[in-house]
Amino acid sequence: MGTYTLKSIGKSTDYMTVVREMDDGYVVRIVRDEDGYEDVTTDYISKALFDSCIRTGYLTKVAAVVEASA
DSSP states (O other): OOEEEEOOSTTOOEEEEEEEEOSSEEEEEEEEEETTEEEEEEEEEEHHHHHHHHHHTSEEEOOOOOOOOO
16 A cells, blocks of 8 residues: 655654555554654554545655665
8 A cells, every 4th residue: 555644743754654454444554753753653544534534635645765776
């Protein structure tokens, strides 16, 4: 499913990565920047709530990161 940025207040950049898809939702890993310290949590989000967050712009998909070959 990918990685998403979470809409946040201020200059904080928080991310959510879908770890596993289930029948009725997703297991997600959320990484929040708390004054230079990363707060990492694993949680569950229903498909209905996930879809709503995408529609409202609370979640924005991150483009795939391409690494340059040396």
